[in-house]
Amino acid sequence: MYQVDLEVYQGPFDLLLDLIESEQIDIWDIPIARIAGQYLDHLRQMQEMDLAVGSEFLVMAATLLEIKAKMLLPAPLQEEDEGEEEEDPREGLVARLLEYKMYKEIANHLKHREQETSGHYTRGYIRECTDTGPIFTNPVGVDLRQLAGALEQALEAAEEVEAVEQIQRQVSIEERIGELRLQLSREHRVRLSQLFEGAQRWDIIVTFLAVLELIRMGEIKGRQRQAFSDISLEFLGDRNSEVVS
Protein backbone atom coordinates (compact mmCIF):
# COMPACT_ATOMS: atom_id res chain seq x y z
CA MET A 1 0.00 0.00 0.00
CA TYR A 2 1.08 3.56 -0.58
CA GLN A 3 2.22 5.47 2.45
CA VAL A 4 1.94 8.93 1.05
CA ASP A 5 -0.16 11.93 1.69
CA LEU A 6 -0.34 13.76 -1.56
CA GLU A 7 -2.34 16.80 -2.29
CA VAL A 8 -2.82 18.12 -5.75
CA TYR A 9 -0.77 21.25 -5.94
CA GLN A 10 -1.47 24.14 -8.23
CA GLY A 11 2.22 24.42 -9.03
CA PRO A 12 5.67 24.60 -7.50
CA PHE A 13 4.86 27.74 -5.50
CA ASP A 14 1.80 26.07 -4.04
CA LEU A 15 3.87 23.06 -2.99
CA LEU A 16 6.65 25.21 -1.53
CA LEU A 17 4.21 27.34 0.45
CA ASP A 18 2.58 24.23 1.84
CA LEU A 19 5.96 22.87 2.95
CA ILE A 20 6.83 26.19 4.56
CA GLU A 21 3.49 26.39 6.35
CA SER A 22 3.46 22.80 7.56
CA GLU A 23 6.97 23.24 8.96
CA GLN A 24 6.03 26.61 10.47
CA ILE A 25 8.99 28.25 8.85
CA ASP A 26 9.55 31.99 8.71
CA ILE A 27 9.18 32.79 5.05
CA TRP A 28 11.92 35.43 5.37
CA ASP A 29 14.42 32.92 6.63
CA ILE A 30 13.83 29.70 4.72
CA PRO A 31 16.27 26.90 5.60
CA ILE A 32 16.93 26.21 1.94
CA ALA A 33 18.79 22.91 2.36
CA ARG A 34 15.98 21.38 4.41
CA ILE A 35 13.18 22.69 2.21
CA ALA A 36 14.98 21.69 -0.99
CA GLY A 37 15.34 18.16 0.41
CA GLN A 38 11.66 17.94 1.28
CA TYR A 39 10.71 19.40 -2.07
CA LEU A 40 12.72 16.76 -3.92
CA ASP A 41 11.25 14.01 -1.71
CA HIS A 42 7.83 15.20 -2.70
CA LEU A 43 8.65 15.14 -6.42
CA ARG A 44 9.91 11.58 -5.97
CA GLN A 45 6.62 10.59 -4.35
CA MET A 46 4.74 12.18 -7.19
CA GLN A 47 6.76 10.14 -9.65
CA GLU A 48 6.15 6.95 -7.69
CA MET A 49 2.46 7.66 -7.85
CA ASP A 50 2.90 8.08 -11.58
CA LEU A 51 1.66 11.62 -11.37
CA ALA A 52 3.00 13.73 -14.15
CA VAL A 53 5.65 16.00 -12.67
CA GLY A 54 5.42 19.08 -14.82
CA SER A 55 8.57 20.75 -16.04
CA GLU A 56 7.76 23.78 -13.86
CA PHE A 57 8.27 21.59 -10.77
CA LEU A 58 11.69 20.60 -12.07
CA VAL A 59 12.65 24.20 -12.81
CA MET A 60 11.83 25.05 -9.20
CA ALA A 61 13.92 22.11 -7.97
CA ALA A 62 16.85 23.49 -9.96
CA THR A 63 16.25 26.98 -8.57
CA LEU A 64 16.25 25.65 -5.00
CA LEU A 65 19.49 23.78 -5.55
CA GLU A 66 21.06 26.83 -7.13
CA ILE A 67 20.15 28.96 -4.12
CA LYS A 68 21.45 26.25 -1.80
CA ALA A 69 24.78 26.23 -3.66
CA LYS A 70 25.05 30.01 -3.56
CA MET A 71 24.46 30.06 0.18
CA LEU A 72 27.18 27.48 0.76
CA LEU A 73 29.77 29.57 -1.05
CA PRO A 74 31.67 31.98 1.16
CA ALA A 75 30.52 35.53 0.59
CA PRO A 76 33.05 37.63 -1.30
CA LEU A 77 34.74 40.18 0.92
CA GLN A 78 33.20 43.59 0.65
CA GLU A 79 34.37 46.95 1.78
CA GLU A 80 32.20 47.90 4.68
CA ASP A 81 31.59 51.49 3.87
CA GLU A 82 30.18 50.64 0.48
CA GLY A 83 26.95 50.36 2.38
CA GLU A 84 25.14 48.02 0.08
CA GLU A 85 24.33 44.86 1.88
CA GLU A 86 24.99 41.63 0.11
CA GLU A 87 21.91 40.33 -1.59
CA ASP A 88 20.33 37.27 -0.09
CA PRO A 89 20.11 34.62 -2.82
CA ARG A 90 16.68 33.71 -1.48
CA GLU A 91 15.26 37.17 -1.99
CA GLY A 92 13.90 36.71 -5.51
CA LEU A 93 12.23 33.46 -4.60
CA VAL A 94 10.65 34.88 -1.45
CA ALA A 95 9.23 37.82 -3.38
CA ARG A 96 7.61 35.52 -5.91
CA LEU A 97 6.30 33.22 -3.19
CA LEU A 98 4.70 36.12 -1.38
CA GLU A 99 3.14 37.46 -4.53
CA TYR A 100 1.71 34.05 -5.36
CA LYS A 101 0.49 33.67 -1.79
CA MET A 102 -1.41 36.93 -2.02
CA TYR A 103 -3.24 35.83 -5.15
CA LYS A 104 -3.98 32.51 -3.51
CA GLU A 105 -5.67 34.41 -0.68
CA ILE A 106 -7.60 36.47 -3.20
CA ALA A 107 -8.65 33.27 -4.94
CA ASN A 108 -9.97 31.96 -1.62
CA HIS A 109 -11.92 35.14 -1.17
CA LEU A 110 -13.43 34.82 -4.65
CA LYS A 111 -14.26 31.17 -3.98
CA HIS A 112 -16.11 32.30 -0.89
CA ARG A 113 -18.01 34.96 -2.79
CA GLU A 114 -18.86 32.45 -5.47
CA GLN A 115 -20.41 30.23 -2.83
CA GLU A 116 -22.41 33.14 -1.44
CA THR A 117 -23.87 34.14 -4.79
CA SER A 118 -24.69 30.61 -5.85
CA GLY A 119 -28.25 29.77 -5.01
CA HIS A 120 -29.60 32.82 -6.78
CA TYR A 121 -30.83 31.77 -10.17
CA THR A 122 -32.04 33.89 -13.04
CA ARG A 123 -34.68 32.71 -15.44
CA GLY A 124 -33.38 30.08 -17.84
CA TYR A 125 -30.45 29.33 -15.61
CA ILE A 126 -31.76 25.92 -14.76
CA ARG A 127 -31.89 23.44 -17.58
CA GLU A 128 -34.98 21.26 -17.74
CA CYS A 129 -34.55 17.80 -16.29
CA THR A 130 -35.34 16.23 -19.63
CA ASP A 131 -32.14 17.20 -21.38
CA THR A 132 -29.65 16.32 -18.71
CA GLY A 133 -26.75 14.56 -20.27
CA PRO A 134 -24.13 12.68 -18.33
CA ILE A 135 -23.11 14.73 -15.33
CA PHE A 136 -19.74 14.66 -13.67
CA THR A 137 -19.68 15.98 -10.15
CA ASN A 138 -16.53 16.20 -8.13
CA PRO A 139 -16.63 13.46 -5.52
CA VAL A 140 -17.03 15.01 -2.10
CA GLY A 141 -14.58 14.04 0.61
CA VAL A 142 -12.50 11.78 -1.57
CA ASP A 143 -8.75 12.29 -1.41
CA LEU A 144 -6.03 11.16 -3.75
CA ARG A 145 -5.13 8.19 -1.59
CA GLN A 146 -8.67 6.83 -1.71
CA LEU A 147 -8.71 7.32 -5.45
CA ALA A 148 -5.40 5.48 -5.79
CA GLY A 149 -6.82 2.67 -3.64
CA ALA A 150 -9.92 2.41 -5.80
CA LEU A 151 -7.78 2.30 -8.92
CA GLU A 152 -5.63 -0.43 -7.41
CA GLN A 153 -8.71 -2.49 -6.63
CA ALA A 154 -10.08 -1.98 -10.10
CA LEU A 155 -6.77 -3.07 -11.62
CA GLU A 156 -6.62 -6.17 -9.43
CA ALA A 157 -10.12 -7.14 -10.49
CA ALA A 158 -9.19 -6.53 -14.11
CA GLU A 159 -6.12 -8.74 -13.84
CA GLU A 160 -8.19 -11.62 -12.49
CA VAL A 161 -10.49 -11.52 -15.47
CA GLU A 162 -7.51 -11.59 -17.76
CA ALA A 163 -6.14 -14.65 -15.95
CA VAL A 164 -9.40 -16.53 -16.51
CA GLU A 165 -9.18 -15.84 -20.19
CA GLN A 166 -5.65 -17.12 -20.38
CA ILE A 167 -6.77 -20.56 -19.17
CA GLN A 168 -8.66 -21.01 -22.42
CA ARG A 169 -5.45 -21.17 -24.36
CA GLN A 170 -5.77 -21.31 -28.09
CA VAL A 171 -4.61 -24.38 -29.94
CA SER A 172 -1.82 -23.96 -32.43
CA ILE A 173 -2.04 -25.26 -35.99
CA GLU A 174 0.49 -28.02 -35.20
CA GLU A 175 -1.59 -29.25 -32.29
CA ARG A 176 -4.74 -29.18 -34.38
CA ILE A 177 -3.02 -31.17 -37.15
CA GLY A 178 -2.19 -33.83 -34.57
CA GLU A 179 -5.78 -33.88 -33.31
CA LEU A 180 -7.19 -34.12 -36.84
CA ARG A 181 -4.84 -36.99 -37.69
CA LEU A 182 -6.10 -38.89 -34.68
CA GLN A 183 -9.74 -38.18 -35.44
CA LEU A 184 -9.44 -39.05 -39.16
CA SER A 185 -7.46 -42.19 -38.56
CA ARG A 186 -10.35 -43.38 -36.35
CA GLU A 187 -13.33 -42.15 -38.36
CA HIS A 188 -11.62 -42.23 -41.77
CA ARG A 189 -14.11 -39.80 -43.28
CA VAL A 190 -15.27 -36.52 -41.78
CA ARG A 191 -17.34 -33.66 -43.10
CA LEU A 192 -15.60 -30.28 -42.83
CA SER A 193 -18.72 -28.72 -41.27
CA GLN A 194 -18.50 -31.29 -38.48
CA LEU A 195 -15.10 -29.94 -37.53
CA PHE A 196 -16.50 -26.44 -37.22
CA GLU A 197 -19.45 -27.33 -35.02
CA GLY A 198 -19.60 -25.16 -31.92
CA ALA A 199 -16.15 -23.76 -32.60
CA GLN A 200 -15.08 -20.20 -31.94
CA ARG A 201 -13.88 -17.96 -34.69
CA TRP A 202 -10.25 -18.54 -33.80
CA ASP A 203 -10.76 -22.34 -33.65
CA ILE A 204 -12.38 -22.33 -37.07
CA ILE A 205 -9.41 -20.51 -38.54
CA VAL A 206 -6.91 -22.88 -36.94
CA THR A 207 -8.88 -25.92 -38.02
CA PHE A 208 -9.19 -24.63 -41.55
CA LEU A 209 -5.46 -23.94 -41.80
CA ALA A 210 -4.72 -27.38 -40.32
CA VAL A 211 -6.96 -29.01 -42.96
CA LEU A 212 -5.22 -27.09 -45.75
CA GLU A 213 -1.86 -28.16 -44.37
CA LEU A 214 -2.90 -31.83 -44.20
CA ILE A 215 -4.19 -31.66 -47.78
CA ARG A 216 -0.93 -30.09 -48.90
CA MET A 217 1.03 -32.84 -47.19
CA GLY A 218 -1.17 -35.36 -48.97
CA GLU A 219 -2.48 -36.93 -45.76
CA ILE A 220 -6.11 -36.18 -46.50
CA LYS A 221 -8.18 -35.57 -49.60
CA GLY A 222 -11.01 -33.08 -49.76
CA ARG A 223 -13.96 -33.68 -52.01
CA GLN A 224 -16.85 -31.39 -52.81
CA ARG A 225 -19.81 -32.47 -54.98
CA GLN A 226 -20.88 -29.02 -56.02
CA ALA A 227 -20.12 -25.40 -55.23
CA PHE A 228 -21.00 -24.42 -51.63
CA SER A 229 -21.90 -27.95 -50.63
CA ASP A 230 -20.19 -29.57 -47.68
CA ILE A 231 -16.66 -30.85 -48.17
CA SER A 232 -15.88 -34.36 -47.11
CA LEU A 233 -12.39 -35.16 -45.92
CA GLU A 234 -10.88 -38.57 -46.51
CA PHE A 235 -7.92 -39.87 -44.59
CA LEU A 236 -5.12 -41.16 -46.80
CA GLY A 237 -2.55 -41.97 -44.17
CA ASP A 238 -0.17 -40.36 -41.73
CA ARG A 239 2.91 -39.34 -43.68
CA ASN A 240 4.74 -38.68 -40.46
CA SER A 241 4.27 -42.16 -39.07
CA GLU A 242 5.08 -43.67 -42.50
CA VAL A 243 8.40 -41.90 -42.41
CA VAL A 244 9.04 -43.08 -38.90
CA SER A 245 7.97 -46.66 -39.53
Place this chain on the structure above:
Amino acid sequence: MKVEEAEKIVEALIFASSRPIGPKAIAEILEVESEFVARLVERIRERYQERGICVRSVAGGYQFVTSASCAPWVEKLGRPMVHSPLSLAGVETLAIIAYRQPITKAEIEHIRGVRVDSAVNTLIERGLIEEVGRKEAPGRPILYATTEQFLVHFGLNGLHELPPEEDFRQDGAADRSDGDL
Protein backbone atom coordinates in the same frame (compact mmCIF):
# COMPACT_ATOMS: atom_id res chain seq x y z
CA MET B 1 -46.07 59.92 -14.16
CA LYS B 2 -47.28 58.57 -10.86
CA VAL B 3 -44.79 56.71 -8.68
CA GLU B 4 -46.92 53.56 -8.70
CA GLU B 5 -47.00 53.61 -12.50
CA ALA B 6 -43.24 54.17 -12.79
CA GLU B 7 -42.56 51.43 -10.27
CA LYS B 8 -44.58 48.98 -12.37
CA ILE B 9 -42.61 49.88 -15.50
CA VAL B 10 -39.26 49.53 -13.75
CA GLU B 11 -40.33 46.13 -12.49
CA ALA B 12 -41.27 45.10 -16.03
CA LEU B 13 -37.96 46.38 -17.43
CA ILE B 14 -35.89 44.46 -14.90
CA PHE B 15 -37.94 41.35 -15.55
CA ALA B 16 -37.73 41.56 -19.33
CA SER B 17 -34.04 42.43 -19.62
CA SER B 18 -31.79 39.48 -20.35
CA ARG B 19 -28.85 41.21 -18.63
CA PRO B 20 -28.69 43.23 -15.45
CA ILE B 21 -30.23 46.57 -16.41
CA GLY B 22 -28.62 49.72 -15.00
CA PRO B 23 -30.37 52.73 -13.47
CA LYS B 24 -29.16 54.88 -16.37
CA ALA B 25 -30.79 52.69 -19.01
CA ILE B 26 -34.03 52.65 -17.05
CA ALA B 27 -33.89 56.42 -16.50
CA GLU B 28 -33.47 57.02 -20.24
CA ILE B 29 -36.51 54.90 -21.06
CA LEU B 30 -38.66 56.54 -18.38
CA GLU B 31 -37.15 59.98 -19.05
CA VAL B 32 -36.52 60.55 -15.37
CA GLU B 33 -33.43 61.00 -13.18
CA SER B 34 -31.26 57.99 -12.24
CA GLU B 35 -31.69 58.82 -8.56
CA PHE B 36 -35.44 58.49 -8.96
CA VAL B 37 -34.94 55.06 -10.54
CA ALA B 38 -32.78 53.97 -7.61
CA ARG B 39 -35.59 54.93 -5.24
CA LEU B 40 -38.13 53.04 -7.31
CA VAL B 41 -35.91 49.95 -7.27
CA GLU B 42 -35.66 50.18 -3.49
CA ARG B 43 -39.47 50.17 -3.29
CA ILE B 44 -39.62 47.11 -5.55
CA ARG B 45 -36.92 45.43 -3.50
CA GLU B 46 -38.95 45.96 -0.34
CA ARG B 47 -42.08 44.53 -1.92
CA TYR B 48 -40.16 41.42 -2.91
CA GLN B 49 -38.80 40.66 0.53
CA GLU B 50 -39.96 37.29 1.84
CA ARG B 51 -40.81 36.21 -1.70
CA GLY B 52 -39.50 33.47 -3.97
CA ILE B 53 -37.69 35.97 -6.13
CA CYS B 54 -35.75 39.07 -5.20
CA VAL B 55 -33.96 41.99 -6.84
CA ARG B 56 -30.19 41.68 -6.91
CA SER B 57 -27.78 44.53 -7.65
CA VAL B 58 -25.03 43.14 -9.78
CA ALA B 59 -22.61 44.39 -12.44
CA GLY B 60 -23.96 47.90 -12.01
CA GLY B 61 -27.53 46.87 -12.75
CA TYR B 62 -30.58 45.10 -11.39
CA GLN B 63 -31.74 41.59 -11.94
CA PHE B 64 -34.53 39.31 -10.70
CA VAL B 65 -33.16 36.13 -9.19
CA THR B 66 -34.62 33.32 -7.13
CA SER B 67 -34.21 33.66 -3.38
CA ALA B 68 -31.33 31.76 -1.82
CA SER B 69 -33.69 29.96 0.57
CA CYS B 70 -35.44 28.38 -2.42
CA ALA B 71 -32.22 27.16 -4.05
CA PRO B 72 -32.47 23.51 -2.89
CA TRP B 73 -35.90 23.19 -4.51
CA VAL B 74 -35.03 25.18 -7.62
CA GLU B 75 -32.04 22.92 -8.14
CA LYS B 76 -34.36 19.90 -8.23
CA LEU B 77 -35.84 21.38 -11.40
CA GLY B 78 -32.69 20.54 -13.26
CA ARG B 79 -29.06 21.28 -13.11
CA PRO B 80 -27.74 24.84 -13.24
CA MET B 81 -26.31 25.59 -16.66
CA VAL B 82 -23.16 27.51 -15.93
CA HIS B 83 -23.11 28.09 -12.25
CA SER B 84 -20.98 25.10 -11.40
CA PRO B 85 -18.11 26.26 -9.21
CA LEU B 86 -14.76 27.02 -10.81
CA SER B 87 -11.71 24.87 -10.28
CA LEU B 88 -8.96 26.10 -7.99
CA ALA B 89 -6.70 26.70 -10.99
CA GLY B 90 -9.51 28.68 -12.58
CA VAL B 91 -10.11 30.90 -9.55
CA GLU B 92 -6.39 31.52 -9.02
CA THR B 93 -5.98 32.57 -12.64
CA LEU B 94 -9.11 34.70 -12.43
CA ALA B 95 -7.88 36.40 -9.24
CA ILE B 96 -4.67 37.44 -10.97
CA ILE B 97 -6.54 38.71 -14.04
CA ALA B 98 -9.09 40.61 -11.94
CA TYR B 99 -6.42 42.54 -10.04
CA ARG B 100 -3.87 43.00 -12.80
CA GLN B 101 -5.98 43.47 -15.90
CA PRO B 102 -5.27 43.85 -18.71
CA ILE B 103 -2.67 41.11 -18.46
CA THR B 104 -0.96 38.62 -20.78
CA LYS B 105 -0.73 34.85 -20.33
CA ALA B 106 3.03 35.07 -19.77
CA GLU B 107 2.52 37.53 -16.93
CA ILE B 108 -0.05 35.26 -15.28
CA GLU B 109 2.28 32.29 -15.70
CA HIS B 110 5.10 34.22 -14.04
CA ILE B 111 2.93 34.69 -10.95
CA ARG B 112 1.38 31.23 -10.79
CA GLY B 113 4.56 29.40 -11.78
CA VAL B 114 2.66 27.08 -14.10
CA ARG B 115 1.22 27.21 -17.59
CA VAL B 116 -2.27 28.69 -17.69
CA ASP B 117 -3.45 27.87 -21.23
CA SER B 118 -6.23 25.53 -20.20
CA ALA B 119 -7.36 27.68 -17.26
CA VAL B 120 -7.53 30.75 -19.54
CA ASN B 121 -9.47 28.78 -22.16
CA THR B 122 -12.00 27.58 -19.60
CA LEU B 123 -12.48 31.11 -18.29
CA ILE B 124 -13.04 32.39 -21.82
CA GLU B 125 -15.52 29.59 -22.54
CA ARG B 126 -17.45 30.50 -19.42
CA GLY B 127 -17.48 34.13 -20.45
CA LEU B 128 -15.64 35.30 -17.34
CA ILE B 129 -12.72 36.85 -19.21
CA GLU B 130 -12.14 38.08 -22.75
CA GLU B 131 -9.43 39.32 -25.05
CA VAL B 132 -9.23 43.08 -24.91
CA GLY B 133 -6.32 43.81 -27.22
CA ARG B 134 -2.62 43.21 -27.62
CA LYS B 135 0.30 44.37 -25.59
CA GLU B 136 2.84 46.62 -27.32
CA ALA B 137 5.66 44.19 -26.63
CA PRO B 138 7.63 41.64 -28.68
CA GLY B 139 5.19 39.14 -30.20
CA ARG B 140 2.28 41.45 -29.40
CA PRO B 141 0.79 39.04 -26.84
CA ILE B 142 -2.97 39.00 -26.22
CA LEU B 143 -4.25 40.95 -23.22
CA TYR B 144 -7.04 39.52 -21.09
CA ALA B 145 -9.55 41.24 -18.82
CA THR B 146 -12.63 40.25 -16.84
CA THR B 147 -16.15 40.58 -18.26
CA GLU B 148 -19.55 41.59 -16.96
CA GLN B 149 -20.26 37.89 -16.49
CA PHE B 150 -17.35 37.85 -14.02
CA LEU B 151 -19.16 40.45 -11.90
CA VAL B 152 -22.42 38.51 -12.13
CA HIS B 153 -20.72 35.23 -11.22
CA PHE B 154 -19.26 36.70 -8.05
CA GLY B 155 -22.18 38.99 -7.25
CA LEU B 156 -20.13 42.16 -7.65
CA ASN B 157 -21.48 45.52 -8.64
CA GLY B 158 -18.19 46.52 -10.20
CA LEU B 159 -14.46 45.95 -10.01
CA HIS B 160 -14.33 48.63 -7.31
CA GLU B 161 -16.13 46.19 -5.01
CA LEU B 162 -13.13 43.88 -5.03
CA PRO B 163 -11.31 44.32 -1.73
CA PRO B 164 -7.92 46.07 -2.06
CA GLU B 165 -4.86 43.86 -2.60
CA GLU B 166 -3.34 45.07 0.64
CA ASP B 167 -6.04 43.23 2.58
CA PHE B 168 -4.52 39.97 1.41
CA ARG B 169 -0.89 40.71 2.12
CA GLN B 170 0.08 39.11 5.39
CA ASP B 171 3.81 39.12 4.98
CA GLY B 172 4.71 42.19 6.96
CA ALA B 173 6.52 43.41 3.88
CA ALA B 174 5.97 46.99 4.97
CA ASP B 175 8.01 46.49 8.16
CA ARG B 176 10.72 44.68 6.31
CA SER B 177 11.21 47.29 3.63
CA ASP B 178 12.66 49.63 6.25
CA GLY B 179 15.82 47.62 5.95
CA ASP B 180 15.91 45.76 9.25
CA LEU B 181 16.86 42.54 7.48
